[in-house]
Amino acid sequence: MLRAERLFQLTTLLRNRRTVLTAKQLSDHLGVSERTIYRDIQSLSLSGVPVEGEAGVGYRLSRHYQLPPLMFDRHEVEALLLGARMVASWGDPEMGRHAKQSMQKILAVLPDNLRHHDENLPLLVPQINEAQHFYTAHSQALRSAIRERQRVEIDYQREDGEASTRTIESLGLIFWGKVWTLVAWCQLRNDYRTFRLDRIQYLRVLEDKFETSDNKSLNHYLKLMENQCGQNTN
Amino acid sequence: MLRAERLFQLTTLLRNRRTVLTAKQLSDHLGVSERTIYRDIQSLSLSGVPVEGEAGVGYRLSRHYQLPPLMFDRHEVEALLLGARMVASWGDPEMGRHAKQSMQKILAVLPDNLRHHDENLPLLVPQINEAQHFYTAHSQALRSAIRERQRVEIDYQREDGEASTRTIESLGLIFWGKVWTLVAWCQLRNDYRTFRLDRIQYLRVLEDKFETSDNKSLNHYLKLMENQCGQNTN
DNA sequence: GTTTCTACTGACAAAAGCTGTCAGTGACGG
DNA sequence: CCGTCACTGACAGCTTTTGTCAGTAGAAAC
Incomplete structure (x- = not known):
């Protein structure tokens, strides 16, 4: 039931987003042509699903639309x-x-x-617990520091052995398959830096809080990386 | 969207009933053949809708269907x-x-x-699509072969360069962080063998089916591995 | 034991529906 | 005016769905 599944996916996608989605975005996401999206939107509307759309803007679904109960195939x-x-x-x-x-x-x-x-x-x-705890060292403390926006002090040892102590503002964690890295704003360098979790020798969460901004945030860092590499990080 | 509408109507009909409905009753009500009702019931079931049915009795929707939404923190x-x-x-x-x-x-x-x-x-x-498609080479075909219990012919190249062609019985896939390996019964060696997906040069799913047994199955292989290493593989 | 009935599945040809491409339309901005 | 964008209509080709019919399995009746 390919089409029926897709119509249901459309309703969940449209309902999950705060902002609107264009037909182009929907077609990319679902792997069909834009013409098919237009037809699907029309079908949903004819079936009474309250899809709202504005020319040149995109579509969204009222948050009050009640979905059927959760089913997984x-x-x-x-x-x-x-x-x-x-x-x-x-x-x-x-x-x-x-x-x-x-x-x-x-x-x-x-x-x-x-x-x-x-x-x-x-x-x-x-x-394999020894290996995996090695790679996720300090992860829990860092996740909390990211959420609470607390500065962190770390002792870090680079691959070449050079050690440093820094106060950083943790923004996010990235899984590369085995290895996790921390994305942070480093006060020592006054720039973004990444740190492999398994090379953090010591970590202490500080009481000190930090703020993010348009030019100091995980999203900003990701935009810089995308401009450099053109790769997709979600 | 005639069929999608009908499937939705089916769930509505079955959900609001204390007693069961037969395929004949459903076909009369919806104006389609009984054969179509049998297909619809199967489609709903495959999509995760908890339809219960008894031969000679009829269908109804499990009480699960009416549970409140899942609550996650x-x-x-x-x-x-x-x-x-x-x-x-x-x-x-x-x-x-x-x-x-x-x-x-x-x-x-x-x-x-x-x-x-x-x-x-x-x-x-x-x-990073190039890297990751490298490590998941042939994964989809292998998942299907595992599920359908179809033998597979592969050309494999070991790390040292030695190449071989084998017919195998695929039992499971293991993710080691980046690298996936296939666990299979190898007819050439008459024993279990593991193969890194990224070293499979060529793969063809055969029509030929295989059987598993107590002494030739993924669970058996895992028990052997646990006895050797004492590690937890789930 | 055999026969009949019922619910269900598989196979097939025909019908119905769906899809992407492309041309056309209207609105908008430069 | 032209160009762009979002959308609609039309079409050929493809995919899915449908009803019919034969067959199967299990249960009940004889």
């Missing part, structure tokens, strides 16, 4: 399970616990024919 | 989002699409204060 359940296993193995332990908890909640409401996919999923992510 | 939403990003970046493209779709569904039913976490989550997983 087999593919989606497998993807969610694989994601939870990846987080459990390659995220920090707290993150892993939350991933497992959320999966238990999802499994609990699945119909019987999907419920036992966890036990039988042939997509494994081994937990 | 902020930590769980973040863990799910990180998992989806990891799958999108380090799983194969199809798996990534399913991860994103399932996340949109979850986000759509969240309260407003949690819905926009996707846009703001400071935990990133870059998509």
